[in-house]
Ligand code: FPP
């Protein structure tokens with residue numbers, strides 16, 4: 001139920017591009033059709049299991065805000081960025097042994113790891129075939145390939161730092177840039193490129209996407225500490241359980257009176273549910289939550305300032321609403 005509400009909220013923010021988002025769903029369904037029934041079935045399961053479509057929405061918003069917007073030309077790339085995102089989540093759920101995402105069973109839980117990995121690979125290849133076939137410049141394929149390399153490198157960096165306690169803000173921000181913000185940045189930039197915007201406008205759109213992406217991931221990490229399972233569609237304290245150290249925890253490790261106890265818990269690969277609950281208690285009682293909120297708000301201010309002046313009217317309203325929504329989202 002909550003998932004449907006989430007979807008409605010994002011639909012409302014992006015109402016100016018409602019027709020394009022509708023066409024996107026159709027394009028995604030077509031892209032995932034396959035003569036192999038199991039591939040088609042998993043594809044439909046993934047398309048139907050929700051998702052905010054934030055990446056293609058930002059891309060389409062950026063593209064439509066430009067003078068030379070052409071829906072037909074823009075759409076395959078919108079589907080491609082969502083497919084890359086979906087493929088990365090399918091693989092991420094295998095890596096994390098996740099059983100639910102957005103309140104729905106993951107592909108690995110439903111069909112097993114082997115099928116899930118292959119489905120992710122299949123979607124990923126489909127995404128790049130959309131990019132290479134539809135007359136986009138080579139540059140776009142290169143940028144997306146670089147993005148995916150960054151995504152994978154970010155995951156590897158994160159993996160190497162699991163269950164460790166010596167983190168700092170700079171290293172944390174580098175990691176969340178690679179895993180989230182660079183993706184949102186490229187979506188906004190590609191929208192500008194496909195819409196025929198100047199290099200300066202594309203750079204402004206990219207800076208907006210990067211800052212919004214940093215705020216988005218910091219908020220996501222905050223929700224892992226403050227949210228409840230039903231609302232966020234996955235168990236609270238998931239990051240701690242999996243050894244991923246996020247900003248609120250880094251702050252608590254620095255300043256909480258119970259920092260030694262927290263350090264012992266988060267570096268324990270065999271931590272129990274009780275230990276996760278205790279770690280959450282320590283982090284919630286520290287100033288880590290407030291610090292992370294301030295940091296996210298600062299990035300949202302940066303995003304608003306980065307938005308090119310040429311982006312006006314309903315497009316500007318939608319970009320500003322998207323930034324406001326990221327600041328107050330609770331899922
Ligand atoms: C979710 O983060 C994961 C990512 C944003 C990126 C995962 C990337 C890969 C697995 C590299 C492979 C990429 C491709 C395209 C095949 P999270 O674990 O913090 O969020 P969650 O709580 O929603 O799982």
Ligand code: MG
Nearest residue numbers: 092093096098
């Ligand atoms: Mg994960």
